[in-house]
Amino acid sequence: MNTLAYRFLRHLQLERGYSPRTLEAYESDLLTFTQFLQQDYLGQEKVSPQEVDAAAIRAFLSHLTRRKLSPASQSRALSALRSLFRFACREGLLDANPAAAVRTPKRPKKLPKDLRPGEIGALLDGAPEREGSLALRDQALLEILYATGLRVSELVGLDWCDLNLDERSLRVLGKGRKERIVPFGKTALEALTAWLDVWDEVRSKATANPSNSGEAIFLHHRGGRLSARSVRRILDRRTREVALGRGVHPHSLRHSFATHLLEAGADLRTIQELLGHSSLSTTQRYTHLELDRLLSVYRGAHPRAKREPD
DSSP: OHHHHHHHHHHHHHTSOOOHHHHHHHHHHHHHHHHHIIIIISOOSOOOGGGOOHHHHHHHHHHHHHTTOOHHHHHHHHHHHHHHHHHHHHTTSOSSOTTTTSOOOOOOOOOOOOOOHHHHHHHHHSOOSOOSHHHHHHHHHHHHHHHHOOOHHHHHTOBGGGEETTTTEEEEEOGGGOEEEEEOOHHHHHHHHHHHHHHHHHHHTOOSOHHHHTTBSSBOTTSSBOOHHHHHHHHHHHHHHTTOSSOOOHHHHHHHHHHHHHHTTOOHHHHHHHHTOSSHHHHTHHHHHHHHHHHHHHHHHOTTTSOOOO
16 A cells, blocks of 8 residues: 555656645545554555455544544545545556545535624725725625625626616526526615716726626726636725724625525525525525524523523
């Protein structure tokens, strides 16, 4: 196994061009696996690749669980083993990959932490340091993100023809090219209108290829369509400007949108439609999040909830 691991790592380095950091992670996982086989599973100094089967790999994952390694770390180790034995098959050392049939450990699904209404207010109402047309763009962008719960990819893909300013709604093409209509409020409309007033000015100064942006709502300073990465930078800048105290991911605004609707009494089916979830079970995660919050508030506030048992 040690010889095979060495050949495999050399292959990744010389032929695949893997980074030193990735190679180090692979080497650590493979060394841990080999030591497990030698010391715990087979109890012998030398282990050949032919002696490794799916049961050995499952036992290794159980070993990692007992060591309290996270599912993410276990998944990474299993991925390294799959690649190692795939390489062994290509080299003619094995007929089949013993790791192929082993299930990847399930990772707990976590929602990004949502912002409380006061934090949203600070983020959206805080006075930005910048002035001018791009400051108006940033304000409109943030208002729409929170007002509609759009994914960032959906936001940057919006064109002016997708908006109905009179009805305060927009048409968006979501995952699986499913179209949905999402309303937005008066504050978002005002921010969009202010940005629209200077949009032509920004567009006229375009140094980017006009065909790349079309009628895109959100433009960068060269007049082209804004990217998802740029949205993250805009949000990072605003977070610093208002001294929010913790990082905010664009997806946090989407989750805040859904959580605040649920807290205000909106039903799950409506939230599902607004978010563009194909399955109601995806939206139901918000009920667990809200229940956790309710329990936390109750246990922290109710006098008898904190009472120690006799």
